[in-house]
Every structure is written in C-alpha cells, then in structure tokens.
Amino acid sequence: MASQLLGLAEESGLSPGESELAVNPFDGLPFSSRYYELLEQRRALPIWAARFIFLEQLESSPSGVVLVSGEPGSGKSTQIPQWCAEFALARGFQKGRVTVTQPYPLAALSLALQVADEMDLTLGHEVGYSIPQEDCTGPHTLLRFCWDRLLLQELASARGTGDWDVLVLDEAQERGPGSCPTPTYMDTVPADRVEVACQAVLELCRKETPGDVLVYLPSEEEISLCCESLSREVGTLAIQGPPPRVMPLHPGHGQAVQAVYEDTHSGARKVVVTHWLADFSFSLPSIRHVIDSGLELRSVYNPQIRAESQVLRPISKCQAEARQLRARGTTPGSCLCLYPKSFQELEAPPLTQPRVCEENLSPLVLLLKRRQIAEPGDCHFLDRPAPEALMQALEDLDYLAALDDNGDLSDLGVILSEFPLPPELAKALLASCEFDCVDEMLTLAAMLTASPGFTHPPLCAEEAALRRALEHADGDHSSLIQVYEAFIQNGADKAWCQARGLNWAALCQAQKLRGELLELMQQIELPLSQPAFGSEKNRRDLQKALLSGYFLKVAQDIDGTGNYLLLTHKHVAQLSPHCCYRSRRAPARPPPWVLYHNFSISKDNCLSIVSEIQPQMLVELAPPYFLSNLPPSESRDFLNQLREEMADSSTENESSSTQEFAHACVLQ
Numbered sequence: 241m242a243s244q245l246l247g248l249a250e251e252s253g254l255s256p257g258e259s260e261l262a263v264n265p266f267d268g269l270p271f272s273s274r275y276y277e278l279l280e281q282r283r284a285l286p287i288w289a290a291r292f293i294f295l296e297q298l299e300s301s302p303s304g305v306v307l308v309s310g311e312p313g314s315g316k317s318t319q320i321p322q323w324c325a326e327f328a329l330a331r332g333f334q335k336g337r338v339t340v341t342q343p344y345p346l347a348a349l350s351l352a353l354q355v356a357d358e359m360d361l362t363l364g365h366e367v368g369y370s371i372p373q374e375d376c377t378g379p380h381t382l383l384r385f386c387w388d389r390l391l392l393q394e395l396a397s398a399r400g401t402g403d404w405d406v407l408v409l410d411e412a413q414e415r416g417p418g419s420c421p422t423p424t425y426m427d428t429v430p431a432d433r434v435e436v437a438c439q440a441v442l443e444l445c446r447k448e449t450p451g452d453v454l455v456y457l458p459s460e461e462e463i464s465l466c467c468e469s470l471s472r473e474v475g476t477l478a479i480q481g482p483p484p485r486v487m488p489l490h491p492g493h494g495q496a497v498q499a500v501y502e503d504t505h506s507g508a509r510k511v512v513v514t515h516w517l518a519d520f521s522f523s524l525p526s527i528r529h530v531i532d533s534g535l536e537l538r539s540v541y542n543p544q545i546r547a548e549s550q551v552l553r554p555i556s557k558c559q560a561e562a563r564q565l566r567a568r569g570t571t572p573g574s575c576l577c578l579y580p581k582s583f584q585e586l587e588a589p590p591l592t593q594p595r596v597c598e599e600n601l602s603p604l605v606l607l608l609k610r611r612q613i614a615e616p617g618d619c620h621f622l623d624r625p626a627p628e629a630l631m632q633a634l635e636d637l638d639y640l641a642a643l644d645d646n647g648d649l650s651d652l653g654v655i656l657s658e659f660p661l662p663p664e665l666a667k668a669l670l671a672s673c674e675f676d677c678v679d680e681m682l683t684l685a686a687m688l689t690a691s692p693g694f695t696h697p698p699l700c701a702e703e704a705a706l707r708r709a710l711e712h713a714d715g716d717h718s719s720l721i722q723v724y725e726a727f728i729q730n731g732a733d734k735a736w737c738q739a740r741g742l743n744w745a746a747l748c749q750a751q752k753l754r755g756e757l758l759e760l761m762q763q764i765e766l767p768l769s770q771p772a773f774g775s776e777k778n779r780r781d782l783q784k785a786l787l788s789g790y791f792l793k794v795a796q797d798i799d800g801t802g803n804y805l806l807l808t809h810k811h812v813a814q815l816s817p818h819c820c821y822r823s824r825r826a827p828a829r830p831p832p833w834v835l836y837h838n839f840s841i842s843k844d845n846c847l848s849i850v851s852e853i854q855p856q857m858l859v860e861l862a863p864p865y866f867l868s869n870l871p872p873s874e875s876r877d878f879l880n881q882l883r884e885e886m887a888d889s890s891t892e893n894e895s896s897s898t899q900e901f902a903h904a905c906v907l908q
Contacts, residue, residue: 275360285315311418312562328405340408341388345371348385423575451528452510459537489514528573543632549841594623601633610657668789675781686754687720715851791862802830
C-alpha cells in the first residue's frame with residue numbers, strides 16, 4: 241500500500257514535459273495548463289518537502305493518528321487534505337471520503353475553492369464543502385471541507401454515519417513565529433484606524449510595489465467603511481495598469497470569497513480587507529503586504545446573565561506573529577502594525593482564547609448528550625470551559641424539557657438535536673407543529689439564523705419609507721416574516737433589496753436554510769401546516785410557539801419609558817435603534833412586556849429583534865419551576881401572582897362545569 245500511495249503521489253506531481261498524456265486520477269480527464277502553473281507554486285511551499293514522509297506515516301501509523309505542526313502559510317491547510325485524498329483514492333474508496341474540519345464556515349468555503357482549483361477538479365463534484373445554509377457536495381465527493389460544528393451535528397444525528405477514510409482536524413496546532421519581513425510599528429495607536437489603514441494602502445499603490453495587500457481591522461463595520469473609502473480613491477490613482485480591486489472578506493460577504501481567489505491574470509492588485517476570521521485557514525500566495533490594526537471585536541457570551549458582549553481587545557501575540565508571516569514570499573514584502581511595539585508586548589495575551597470558553601454551550605452540550613460521550617463535566621476538553629457555563633447550559637436544556645429526570649436526553653431533546661439550530665429556536669419550531677404555524681415559523685427560523693437582514697441604517701428618506709413599509713405592527717419577528725415574503729414575491733431581486741437597504745446575500749441564505757429545515761421536518765415526519773400569516777389566530781399561535789422556546793428571554797418595561805428589566809437577571813436594557821417600535825413616527829408607549837432574540841452588552845445594552853407578548857401567555861407556556869426560580873423582582877412576583885389567579889380561575893371553571901353537568905344529568 242505504501243508503494244501504491246507513493247506511485248499515486250508521483251503521478252499527480254508530473255510536469256507537462258514529464259508526461260503529455262497525464263490524466264487526473266480523480267476524474268480521468270487530462271490535466272489543464274493551470275494545474276501545472278499551480279503545481280509549481282505548490283512545490284515551492286515549505287510543507288511540500290514533507291509530502292512523502294506524511295503519506296508513509298498516514299499508511300503505517302499504528303494509532304492511525306498523524307500530528308502535523310508547521311508555520312502559518314506553510315501550506316498545511318491546502319496540501320495535507322489533497323494528500324489525504326490521494327490516500328483515500330489508493331485505498332479504493334473503501335469507506336467514503338476525506339472530511340476536513342474548519343473552525344469557521346468561511347474558512348471551509350475558501351479552502352474548498354482553492355483546493356478544487358489546485359486539484360483541477362470541479363467544485364461540488366470531487367471536492368466540496370458543507371457549511372450552514374449550503375451543502376456543495378455530491379455522491380462522488382471524495383474531499384469535503386466542513387464547519388466543525390456541522391460535523392458534530394451530523395454525528396449526533398441519527399443520519400450521521402461518519403463514513404470517511406480520513407478525518408483532518410485543522411487549526412488544532414499552536415502557531416509559532418517564522419521568517420517574515422521585519423514589522424514597522426507606529427509610535428501611537430491612531431485615533432482613526434480606518435483612515436490610517438486606507439492611507440497606507442494608497443501609499444503602497446502609488447509606489448507600485450508588487451504584491452497583494454491584506455488589511456486587518458477589528459469589525460465588519462470598519463471593514464465596510466474601509467472598502468467604501470478605498471473604492472472611491474483607487475480609481476483616481478495615477479498608476480500603470482488597472483486600478484486595485486478592493487475586496488471585503490467576512491461572513492456577511494461570503495459571496496466575495498470566490499472573487500478573492502479568481503481573476504489571477506488581470507494584473508490588478510488585490511486589496512483584501514478582513515478581520516480575525518482570516519487568521520484561520522486563509523491563504524493567498526500573492527499577499528506581500530500586511531496592514532494590521534492589532535485589535536479584534538469578538539462576541540463573548542456571559543453565562544451568568546445569558547448575554548453576549550462585544551469586546552474590543554488586542555489580538556494575541558500568536559495572532560500578531562501569524563499575520564506578519566502572511567507577508568513573506570520570494571519578493572520583499574512589508575508589515576505595518578497600527579500600534580506601538582509596547583502595545584503588543586504589554587497588552588496582548590500569548591495565545592488566542594479558545595472558542596469553547598467564550599460561547600453559549602447549550603448547543604454543544606445537547607450534541608454531547610445525544611452522542612452519550614460523557615457527562616459534560618467529565619469530558620476531556622483541550623481547554624475546559626468555566627463550570628458555570630456548563631451548569632447554565634444544562635439548566636437551560638432542562639427548562640426546555642430536553643432532559644429527563646436522570647439528566648439524559650428526553651424524547652423531545654433527541655428531536656431538538658436533529659435541527660441545526662440553537663435549542664431554544666428548535667423548540668419554538670417544534671412548538672409550531674402544535675400551534676399550527678409551521679409555515680411562518682420555518683421562515684422566522686431561517687431569518688433568525690441567517691446574517692442580519694439590514695446592511696445599514698436608512699441612507700435617505702426614500703429608503704426609510706420603503707423599509708418602514710415592510711414593518712409589521714406585531715413587532716420585529718413578524719416584520720422578518722413580512723420582509724422574507726416580500727423578498728420572494730419580488731423574485732429575490734437584488735436591486736429590490738438594495739433600494740431598501742436589505743442584505744440580499746442574507747436573504748438568499750435564509751431561503752436555502754428554510755428549504756433545508758422543511759426537508760428535515762418532512763424526513764422526521766413532523767406535521768406541517770398551511771400558510772396563514774396575517775390572521776388573528778395565526779398571530780396568537782406564532783406568539784405561543786415563540787414563547788415555548790424563548791421564555792428565557794422576556795423583559796418588562798419597569799417605568800413606562802422603555803427601560804426593560806430582564807427576568808432572568810436584574811439587568812436593565814433598552815430597545816435597539818433598529819427595532820420597529822423605535823422607528824415608528826407616532827409617539828407611542830413602549831410595549832409593557834417583550835420577547836427578545838438577543839441581548840448584547842454594549843454602551844447602551846440593547847435588546848434586538850423584539851416583539852410584544854402578553855404575560856398571561858408566558859405564565860401558560862413557561863415551566864412553573866422556571867417562574868419560581870427567577871431572581872426576586874416585582875416582575876417575578878407579578879407573574880407568580882398571575883399564575884395563582886389563573887390556576888384558581890381554572891379550578892372554578894372546572895367546578896362550574898362539573899355542577900352544570902350534574903344538573904343536566906338530574907334533569908334527564
């Protein structure tokens with residue numbers, strides 16, 4: 241087998257002069273000229289020297305585990321999956337395919353695009369990817385790049401088989417420094433990062449120094465501002481050749497990933513503006529210049545208050561070194577750090593904080609329970625999350641009735657684990673089967689999972705009026721449904737979205753996800769319902785379905801001015817400026833009780849995606865022990881008093897019905 245592997249490796253490394261009849265072993269077609277161009281670039285990668293050693297280790301390792309460590313940009317993420325595909329092909333597709341996990345969906349997409357190009361194969365056939373809202377694979381896919389959380393979901397599902405020859409866990413290694421251009425540091429942290437970064441890019445373009453440019457900024461908002469500014473300026477530069485191409489790279493512009501790797505022969509310089517996401521499995525060999533802000537804006541989940549906070553913080557020393565390495569190459573490069581060297585030495589942590597320590601663990605714990613791997617507290621995490629985070633996740637799953645009295649998954653919990661959704665959203669979708677509003681809840685689940693629907697605040701009065709026409713009187717949740725319905729009725733038209741400041745790509749993602757969720761519900765034989773959006777009954781039913789999953793996210797206006805006390809803790813928040821209740825012209829009292837989708841701790845502590853509810857409905861649908869366990873507040877006292885009154889009223893009605901029935905029997 242080892243000789244067979246090495247023979248295949250040698251065959252796929254032929255040059256045009258070595259064999260004019262060489263064919264691609266993966267599809268049986270002759271190699272294109274582009275394959276040989278890329279092959280020369282691949283052979284220049286540092287990882288290439290370890291190719292045969294890796295294949296031998298993969299074949300002969302007693303444990304079946306091969307650990308590879310190397311510097312960022314050495315070619316690990318692109319070359320090792322191809323070598324593993326050669327390994328699987330040599331074994332005759334005995335089990336299935338090679339699956340490569342990535343920590344972020346955009347990383348899986350970008351690597352699939354690049355590797356398919358290098359292997360001279362069609363994306364979606366022999367090489368594919370699986371990310372939320374998009375499965376670009378087929379029956380003959382041998383090499384698949386997959387978001388790691390999606391792979392866990394597949395393994396937890398009854399449909400998951402784990403049929404692969406090789407599983408590659410990428411980004412598991414620690415990064416170390418390597419040879420790279422000596423970075424240039426600024427004397428002070430600039431007040432306007434975007435402006436300074438733009439000027440640095442323009443200066444590189446004026447000097448016409450060869451090579452593409454990679455700009456790191458903290459947030460998607462700053463990326464957009466930078467791209468808008470550069471797009472206005474680059475066309476006025478007095479340079480030879482075509483003007484530079486400015487490209488944003490972040491999840492909100494997932495469709496731009498392919499453009500980053502395409503158009504390699506136009507001669508136009510690429511300026512890729514991105515954030516921390518490009519620290520993971522992103523590689524563009526033509527990058528020669530890096531401009532690094534040294535900061536990142538990350539969402540960090542606080543389990544004690546069930547809220548995310550937007551944290552602007554220094555990147556780790558490990559990240560800084562990895563970014564500097566992006567600028568290395570055969571031609572001289574440069575790295576401009578928009579911060580003093582002392583800033584990195586004194587304030588930057590050594591390593592990046594693991595994701596598992598900064599996110600809501602409820603989905604992960606649900607999957608662990610489904611696989612019966614171990615009790616979450618006994619799992620051997622590479623980086624153990626805080627005990628209170630695990631406890632909060634277990635408590636939330638218990639409130640959602642996903643756990644039984646023994647702490648194992650209930651029948652409901654098993655069904656919840658089938659859905660690629662947060663547990664509370666999956667519970668609301670299941671509840672919609674009971675309340676006959678599945679069609680509307682499918683739309684809402686897709687819209688809540690996709691990227692934000694609005695790209696920016698209204699730019700003019702006309703755009704504001706068009707957007708206001710899409711708002712629904714019942715709140716943001718119904719507004720999202722109305723936006724989606726209008727999007728479909730207008731043929732998913734991109735110009736229609738742009739006129740209203742809507743995110744066309746996000747709406748397209750929602751359309752795909754809705755279809756996937758509908759197909760999943762049909763597979764597990766859940767009851768569906770006909771569309772009824774707009775009727776009074778549907779309005780009440782949709783509120784009930786939402787409250788069945790989101791009773792943990794309810795707040796009361798404590799003073800009539802829009803200061804909302806969150807029930808699960810004593811934080812006070814305000815409605816987001818984008819909330820439909822805030823954008824209405826006529827002055828109106830804020831809703832007394834609301835259900836919210838997100839609470840983000842920021843300078844104004846905002847509740848986003850908000851709809852009015854009735855407290856009687858909350859008492860009816862929330863578990864009684866949840867209401868009893870709420871922290872002391874006037875809101876809790878009111879709800880418990882309301883529960884007693886509703887119980888007494890129910891008892892009186894039952895007693896009255898019994899007496900009427902007995903009286904009717906006597907008359908007969």
